Amino acid sequence: MIPQNIALYNWNNGVIMIAIFAIVCLGLIGLLVSSMTSSDRDKEEPKER
Numbered sequence: 001m002i003p004q005n006i007a008l009y010n011w012n013n014g015v016i017m018i019a020i021f022a023i024v025c026l027g028l029i030g031l032l033v034s035s036m037t038s039s040d041r042d043k044e045e046p047k048e049r
Helices: 011-044
Strands: none
């Protein structure tokens, strides 16, 4: 009876870590997309010599 009441794993820590990882990944993807769009704008402008 006692082994049935013991929690074998606490899911709260894993869920929090996955959420933090997802936020970091979304932030990195956002930075990548913003850097790609800003480099496209620089190419369209003619450069003076």
